[in-house]
Amino acid sequence: xxxxxxxxxxxxxxxxxxxxxxxxxKKALVEGAHPMACFHVNNWTSVFVFxxxxxxxxxxxxxxxxxxxxxxxxxxxxxxxxxxxxxxxxDVSLVTPxxxxxxxxxxxxxxxxxxxxxxPLMWIAAIxxxxxxxxxxxxxxxxxxxxxxxxxxxxxxxxxxxxxxxxVFLQKWAPTxxxxxxxxxxxxxxxxxxxxxxxxLPKRPRIPWNRATKxxxxxxxxxxxxxxxxxxxxxxxxxxxxxxxVYATRGMWSRAVVxxxxxxxxxxxxxxxxxxxxxxxxxxxxLMAGVICAVISRMQTx
Numbered sequence: 001x002x003x004x005x006x007x008x009x010x011x012x013x014x015x016x017x018x019x020x021x022x023x024x025x026k027k028a029l030v031e032g033a034h035p036m037a038c039f040h041v042n043n044w045t046s047v048f049v050f051x052x053x054x055x056x057x058x059x060x061x062x063x064x065x066x067x068x069x070x071x072x073x074x075x076x077x078x079x080x081x082x083x084x085x086x087x088x089x090x091d092v093s094l095v096t097p098x099x100x101x102x103x104x105x106x107x108x109x110x111x112x113x114x115x116x117x118x119x120p121l122m123w124i125a126a127i128x129x130x131x132x133x134x135x136x137x138x139x140x141x142x143x144x145x146x147x148x149x150x151x152x153x154x155x156x157x158x159x160x161x162x163x164x165x166x167x168v169f170l171q172k173w174a175p176t177x178x179x180x181x182x183x184x185x186x187x188x189x190x191x192x193x194x195x196x197x198x199x200x201l202p203k204r205p206r207i208p209w210n211r212a213t214k215x216x217x218x219x220x221x222x223x224x225x226x227x228x229x230x231x232x233x234x235x236x237x238x239x240x241x242x243x244x245x246v247y248a249t250r251g252m253w254s255r256a257v258v259x260x261x262x263x264x265x266x267x268x269x270x271x272x273x274x275x276x277x278x279x280x281x282x283x284x285x286x287l288m289a290g291v292i293c294a295v296i297s298r299m300q301t302x
Contacts, residue, residue, distance in 0.1 A: 007236075007239075008243065010230075016257075017222050025038055025216060028213070029212075031211045031212035032212045036084055038220070044195075044220075045217065047191035049224040050224070053180035054185075061177065069185040075162050079163045080190070086152040106164040107127075109240075114168065125241070125290045126244075129248045167243075170231070174235035175235065175238075179232070245291060
């Protein structure tokens, strides 16, 4: 008898958490926070959330493989840096759907690096989910005449690829190393790199203790919490593609958060209507179809 993979509820919770966190970080930017300051605050907050995991490790740690979580920490740091730079230089509404291509990169990475990890139905799930992500953001594209879009798009693609392959390596190596310690070292690496970046970069952003930083810290705590959920999902359940397909619904949840919490936070984003609303509905159906395909594919392997 096939069982529904309950663990896919974890990336669903993470997706909703990410949507709320994005709203808080957007509020921080409106209040004057520097995007790169938000990036470093997020990395340091994650260190405090992830490091205690090492105290609860229940299996022997393969310390001779320590270079793997450190290397993935570097990948996550570079991927995050590319994301924030892309959003600095390009329209967020252009960059966000490009980042959604991570689902296909995860599928590609899993097929290359993990034997027998990709079934045809999971490939279908990855592809239609990516299509849904682009559709859900289609009505947001704002490309003024003469805008230089190539740079931000390339940066977003690089970020998506780095994050995707890091997820696949995490699934592959975390169980062997010691999952909780693996995640603690990975996060600690990103935090240390942020310290070095702030010390060595000539134009480091200021992080004053003001309203903007408080909103940034609130968003970063939620980002760290949902990252913890995602990290544990990837480390323990051997399903990087399925987890990322469900997590990709965060764009859809962002719309709901804007509608429910936006007015409370002074967010004045317009509500979609007419043709745009229809596109949103079709995109949501694509995303749900991708999730259903991922669930069925996983059920068939159990």
